[in-house]
Amino acid sequence: MSVTAPAGFEATGVAAGLKSTGKPDVAVVVNRGPLKTGAAVFTSNRAKANPILWSQQAIADGAVEAIVLNSGGANCFTGSFGFQTTHQTAEKAAELLGVSAGDVLVCSTGLIGTGDEAFRAKVLAGTETAIAQLSADGGPAAAEAIMTTDTVPKTATFAGDGWTIGGMAKGAGMLAPALATMLVVLTTDAVLTPEQADAHLRAATRVTFDRLDSDGAMSTNDQVTLLASGASGVEPEPEAFRAALTDVCRDLATQLMADAEGASHEISIHVRGAATEDDAVEVGRALARNSLFKTAIFGNDPNWGRVLAAIGTTSAEFDPYNVDVWMNGVRVCTQGGPDRPREEVDLTPRATTIEIDLFSGEETATIMTNDLTHAYVHENSAYSS
Amino acid sequence: MSVTAPAGFEATGVAAGLKSTGKPDVAVVVNRGPLKTGAAVFTSNRAKANPILWSQQAIADGAVEAIVLNSGGANCFTGSFGFQTTHQTAEKAAELLGVSAGDVLVCSTGLIGTGDEAFRAKVLAGTETAIAQLSADGGPAAAEAIMTTDTVPKTATFAGDGWTIGGMAKGAGMLAPALATMLVVLTTDAVLTPEQADAHLRAATRVTFDRLDSDGAMSTNDQVTLLASGASGVEPEPEAFRAALTDVCRDLATQLMADAEGASHEISIHVRGAATEDDAVEVGRALARNSLFKTAIFGNDPNWGRVLAAIGTTSAEFDPYNVDVWMNGVRVCTQGGPDRPREEVDLTPRATTIEIDLFSGEETATIMTNDLTHAYVHENSAYSS
Known part of the structure; x- marks a missing residue:
């Protein structure tokens, strides 16, 4: 069930024409609440793609209602036009969902330098199509839409004591320190404050995704996001939640390593x-x-x-x-x-x-x-x- | 003419059975003086082979009469037995040449962990054979004997104003910062003090061999040695000599890059x-x-x-x-x-x-x-x- 395993989340993936293969390439994950807690960690590369620059600002207040992800283009080193594309993507999603654009994160993956007018038009149209198809069992479709050279979608879930964690990941190469060519969305229906979510996420990624180093190359677009809906009404025991989140991250990291480009060991x-x-x-x-x-x-x-x-x-x-x-x-x-x-x-x-x-x-x-x-x-x- | 281009040097290369192919694998270069000036720079890897540990001590006084080099075995991580092998090699050469063992440098290249009794016996016998065959035109033979996966021997010469520089190098991979899998011997008949030789060598290698980074891997055995015989009787103009030495190093570095394992660019x-x-x-x-x-x-x-x-x-x-x-x-x-x-x-x-x-x-x-x-x-x- 991927990111829709926990209560309070809807998701989907659609084909917007960004991939020349015609496969799904735009995913949306929406947090229906009641909480809109979010936390994220980003690539430590100084060369950051436009969606990273946007999401770093948007996450600052710890509130996230939705996240739009695309494969088929990194929107990195595409200048102010590319940043406006990211901004417009967040605004489009916000308008359709009736939320604030500042509560919409954006992630992109694909070739650096890709982000022209055709790219923008496809991403915006794909966002609209996706939001019209959101469903509570759309997690697997979202996991498929974020794939690039991945050969299989990567998902994980954890059933806690009255709460659940779900996750999806893409990445198959450039897996290097401090996250690399990796987009990950983690969801939970546990009750978490933004501060708790941030602390748990940093602790979990530090010993999992940050310890994955496939080829030493570090991406411009990496982002790992945790969304908490609070829909279970359960405040988890902190150590238990952190351990579970770490397990889910390790599970996804292991899947990324197993699917690394061309690896035989x-x-x-x-x-x-x-x-x-x-x-x-x-x-x-x-x-x-x-x-x-x-x-x-x-x-x-x-x-x-x-x-x-x-x-x-x-x-x-x-x-x-x-x-x-x-x-x-x-x-x-x-x-x-x-x-x-x-x-x-x-x-x-x-x-x-x-x-x-x-x-x-x-x-x-x-x-x-x-x-x-x-x-x-x-x-x-x-x-x- | 390689390392025997300048006056005052003799060299040779012989097959001692270290290489399974039967190709030459032990080289000796001797400085007949009148000066016995020497300087050397070494790998900055903390994991240093036994010949590096030996040569670092031997070069401390700036006096070098001979250098023994072998391919077919790195004598690295071979423990105290391996260090004794290096020591015995220097003593064997010193005895045959009538010099002090402390003025004989040793270099090895090949597989790490290779340095058993058979290795020792072959290196010692090869050193004896080589010294019996030393000649003033043995530079090319020496350059051939230090090859490992190199496809061609690498040599260079520079004719200065009354003085000459010669050089030979091996290396075809693991070429990384601060020298790597690289053995280089540079010779000159210019009149140099040990301090001058050291300063010129460090200046020349800093902008040549140290700027070569084939695959990021750093060797345990790299050594670049400069020997000055003073046989020309000419004290070179310092800037001219340093520029010439840098040219010879750049020439050899370019040859190493061109022969790097499997490269197509x-x-x-x-x-x-x-x-x-x-x-x-x-x-x-x-x-x-x-x-x-x-x-x-x-x-x-x-x-x-x-x-x-x-x-x-x-x-x-x-x-x-x-x-x-x-x-x-x-x-x-x-x-x-x-x-x-x-x-x-x-x-x-x-x-x-x-x-x-x-x-x-x-x-x-x-x-x-x-x-x-x-x-x-x-x-x-x-x-x-």
């Missing part, structure tokens, strides 16, 4: 024994971004030397000559030297686990990434995206 | 209008490491949005919405928006030029990189290196 990098959590993240991320490591995994080659060479570039606190490395459960390196023979490591399964012990403290972090494959090169060289 | 990223040189380097390097940009160039796709998205991740001083970008001379983006149609850009030549104007100052930098190709993935996944 999903790699979980577990770093432990770090002096600080930041150190653990830095070490995991340095490995996740190392092309030589990523190609070795594609080749099913347990080349642990590339692991040590990659993490040796960090400023994290550890002794490079006192590090243990496991690949799929086999300790291939201990104290910075060879341990078990590499022949013992089976890297043929898609699910790949790298464990690194830095012997410098008690902190840990897990980074999720993918291998670097021929298919990745093909998808990202043969098509503009 | 050599990309020069010129950043101008930067507030500081560091900003220019940061912007150029962020682009050089962006997989989406690199695959687009492989696909001959002038996807300037990926340029802006890549540089938007930096902390350099500039307005992301006031940046101009040229691709092979065509301004595709101005003030952060579309300019000339992408159809005007021809990316089919190997030599590719990206120009970025940040409009924030007068500083500039050029970073050299490669595209990300199917062949890169193949070479780095199918073989351990």
Whole structure:
């Protein structure tokens, strides 16, 4: 049921002609209340698309009644014309829904530089069509309409104690620090204030979407939004709600990683024994971004030397000559030297686990990434995206 | 003539059985003086191979009589046994040459973790064989013996005013900041003190090898060494010598970029209008490491949005919405928006030029990189290196 699993939400997805394939490309999610609580986190790239610039302003008061999302064009680096397109999209939705434009968020994804008059006309018409078709079971249609190179729609739900969380996500590449080419909408019928929603969302994304680093590239359009309708009338126990929201985010992040462009391995990098959590993240991320490591995994080659060479570039606190490395459960390196023979490591399964012990403290972090494959090169060289 | 172009040097390369192909894999370069001036710069990776640890100590006094280099094994993460191998290699060369082991540098390249008893025996025997074959025209043989995945040996010479510079380099991948998988030996018969040699070498490598970033991965074994014999009896004019040394380094760096594993484009990223040189380097390097940009160039796709998205991740001083970008001379983006149609850009030549104007100052930098190709993935996944 995606974003319409919780009470108080309607959604839909329609084909507005933005995608040359004719597939659905405009989605609308509406919060019917009684609360209109919203919170959002955005790409940390300084190059931000127009919908990001708009949504950052609109979310400031913590009130959101609707969100309009389009695939088939990023509306990024399209100048003031592009910003006006976003503004007009919010106004169009607001007018049709009888709400304030300042309570409508906008998200776009697709090719940077796409946002001309034809784009504007299609987005506005698609918004109107979509709003006329809103329904309480339109979540799956919305999840489909935000897909770009995704091969499957991504949705998740969580049934709490009298409240529910639903979510949808798109993203299949450019998954990098601080969210990347990722549009996510999370909904709940729990009773939350804007401050609670913001705190829960930041806590959940920090250890899930922010730990996903498919190819080190950071998008201009990433946005993760949480909407709370309060329709259940239940004020959730804070720890339980945060844990559930984190579960939903982790579920969606895992789906994003599994559908990353051209990947043949999903790699979980577990770093432990770090002096600080930041150190653990830095070490995991340095490995996740190392092309030589990523190609070795594609080749099913347990080349642990590339692991040590990659993490040796960090400023994290550890002794490079006192590090243990496991690949799929086999300790291939201990104290910075060879341990078990590499022949013992089976890297043929898609699910790949790298464990690194830095012997410098008690902190840990897990980074999720993918291998670097021929298919990745093909998808990202043969098509503009 | 490679490293034996200047007077006072002898060199050779021999096959010691380290390479399974039977090709030459041990090189020796000897400085016959009268000076024994030496200077070297090393990888900034904290994970350093044993020969780096040795050479860093040996170079401290600025005196070098010989350098032994091997391909076919990095002797990295091989523990104290590996360090003893390096030490014994220096002692073996010193004994045969009648010099101090502390004046013999050692360089290794190949697979990390390779450095067992068989490796040691072959390196020691190869060193003995090589020293017996030293000759004043052995430079080309030495350049061939240090090759790994290089498809051609790389050499350069410069004829100054009464003095000469020669050089050889190996490297074909992992070419990243602060030198990477790169072994370079530069020789000169100019009269230089160790302090002069060190200053000239640092100045020359800073704007050449340090600006080469093929795939963002940084090696454990990189070393660039300058040896000065003083055999010409000429004290060069400092600016002229530094300019010549920079030219030789740029020549070798360009050869390394042209032979990078699997590349189909050599990309020069010129950043101008930067507030500081560091900003220019940061912007150029962020682009050089962006997989989406690199695959687009492989696909001959002038996807300037990926340029802006890549540089938007930096902390350099500039307005992301006031940046101009040229691709092979065509301004595709101005003030952060579309300019000339992408159809005007021809990316089919190997030599590719990206120009970025940040409009924030007068500083500039050029970073050299490669595209990300199917062949890169193949070479780095199918073989351990």
